[in-house]
Amino acid sequence: MNDFDLIQLLQTFVMPWAPKVLQAILIFVLGRIVVKIVVRISDTLIRRTPLDNILIRFATSLISSLLMLIVIIAALNPLGVDTTSLIALIGAAGLAVGLAMQDSLKNFASGVMLITFRPFKEGDFVEVGGSTGIIEQINIMSTVMRSGDNKEIIIPNSAIYGNTMTNFSARPTRRVDMVFGIGYESDLKKAKEVLIDIVKQDPRVLAEPEPVIVVGALNDSSVDILVRPWVNNADYWGVYWAIHEAVKLRFDQEGISIPFPQMDVHLKQQ
Numbered sequence: 001m002n003d004f005d006l007i008q009l010l011q012t013f014v015m016p017w018a019p020k021v022l023q024a025i026l027i028f029v030l031g032r033i034v035v036k037i038v039v040r041i042s043d044t045l046i047r048r049t050p051l052d053n054i055l056i057r058f059a060t061s062l063i064s065s066l067l068m069l070i071v072i073i074a075a076l077n078p079l080g081v082d083t084t085s086l087i088a089l090i091g092a093a094g095l096a097v098g099l100a101m102q103d104s105l106k107n108f109a110s111g112v113m114l115i116t117f118r119p120f121k122e123g124d125f126v127e128v129g130g131s132t133g134i135i136e137q138i139n140i141m142s143t144v145m146r147s148g149d150n151k152e153i154i155i156p157n158s159a160i161y162g163n164t165m166t167n168f169s170a171r172p173t174r175r176v177d178m179v180f181g182i183g184y185e186s187d188l189k190k191a192k193e194v195l196i197d198i199v200k201q202d203p204r205v206l207a208e209p210e211p212v213i214v215v216g217a218l219n220d221s222s223v224d225i226l227v228r229p230w231v232n233n234a235d236y237w238g239v240y241w242a243i244h245e246a247v248k249l250r251f252d253q254e255g256i257s258i259p260f261p262q263m264d265v266h267l268k269q270q
Contacts (some may be wrong), residue, residue, distance in 0.1 A: 020078045020079055021079070023078040024075045024076065024078045024079050025075075027071070027074050027075040027078070028071060028072070028075040031067075031068075031070075031071030031074060031075065032068070032071060034067075034071075035064060035067040035068055035071060038063070038067060039060055039063055039064045039067070042059075042060060042063050043056070043060045046059055046060065106157075106158040107140075107141045107142065107156045107157045107158045108140055108141060108157075109158075110156075110157035110158045110160065110161035110162065111138070111139060111140040111141055111142075111143075111157040112140070113161050114138055114143070114157055114160065114161055115138060115140075119165050119167065120135055120138075120165065120167045120169075120170070121135065121138075122135050122136060122137065122138065123135060123169070124167055124168075124169040124170070125167075125168045125169045126145075126165065126166060126167045126168060126169070127165070127166040127168070128143070128145075128155065128160045128163070128165045128166070129155040129156075129159040129160050129163060130159075130163075131145060131147070131153050131155060132147070132148070133145035133146050133147040133148065133153055134146045136152075139157075140157075141156070141157060142154050142155060142156050142157055143155050143157060143160055168233070168236075169233060171233065172232065172233055173206065173230055173231065173232055173233060174230070174231060174232075174233050174236050175209075175228050175229070175230050175231075176227075176228065176229050176230075176231055176236060176239050176240050176243070177226070177228055178226070178227040178228070178240065178243060178244070179216060179224050179225070179226055179227070180195065180224070180225050180227060180247055180251075180258070181219065181222030181223065181224050181225070181258060181259055182222060182223050182225065182251070182256055182257060182258065182259070183221075183222065183223075183256075183257035183258070183259050184221075184222075184223060185257065186223075186255075186256045186257050187256070188215070188223060190254060190256065191225060191251070191254075191256050192213055192225065194247075194250050194251065194254055194256065195213050195225060195227055195247065196211075196213055197250075198243060198246045198247060198250060199211050199213065199227065199229050199243065202229075202239060202242060202243065202246075204231050204232070204235040204238065204239050205229040205230070205231055205239065206229070206230045206231060206232070208230075209230050211227070211228060211229035211230065212226065212227075212228040212229075213225065213226070213227050213228075214226050221259045222259040227243070229243075
């Protein structure tokens with residue numbers, strides 16, 4: 001290729017496209033700088049809200065991706081690319097991906113709602129999605145819990161937000177509901193006095209609201225006494241276990257019987 005052919009090549013292909021390519025590069029570079037500034041400002045403003053850090057990071061990432069997509073489309077326009085068709089193609093691809101990822105989108109939407117409205121937080125003892133445990137992480141797609149026997153439970157967020165949630169840690173106090181059955185031959189008044197004494201001797205039991213100790217039912221083989229003291233949330237299981245043990249020991253000392261299922265077998269001799 002001689003010099004004339006090189007000049008002709010430059011005039012035919014390079015010179016007409018050079019300004020367009022430079023314009024596209026300039027749009028992309030300036031657009032990227034503007035996107036960084038906008039994302040930085042958006043991040044600062046969003047962090048002033050009570051939103052969770054997980055949601056803040058996702059929101060800034062989403063804003064950055066959308067703005068960069070606009071910058072790329074704007075940069076392709078000087079090169080003669082049909083951006084209208086490109087936008088339609090991106091929209092169709094987004095629709096197809098959305099239909100294929102319905103479950104993931106449900107989990108994502110539920111995760112946003114959980115992080116925004118905060119029905120529970122990390123460290124809460126809850127019952128959600130058919131499982132009970134302590135919340136360790138609340139992510140965009142799933143929630144991680146730790147069971148009482150130290151197993152890790154991962155639940156999709158859609159299974160949580162669309163169902164009943166019980167947060168045992170939401171209130172500072174809880175009522176301990178217990179039932180103790182005594183035999184019909186035992187002294188009911190004495191049994192109630194013993195139960196009242198046991199409850200009052202435990203320093204973890206709150207004076208207000210006052211503990212409730214009443215007869216709850218007359219069953220076939222037992223008189224059921226309801227014992228319902230109030231305690232601080234952290235003391236729930238300690239009080240529950242301690243009172244059960246104390247009741248058994250005191251009932252044995254006082255001669256108060258605790259009924260248990262029995263079966264009489266009669267053998268008929270032929």
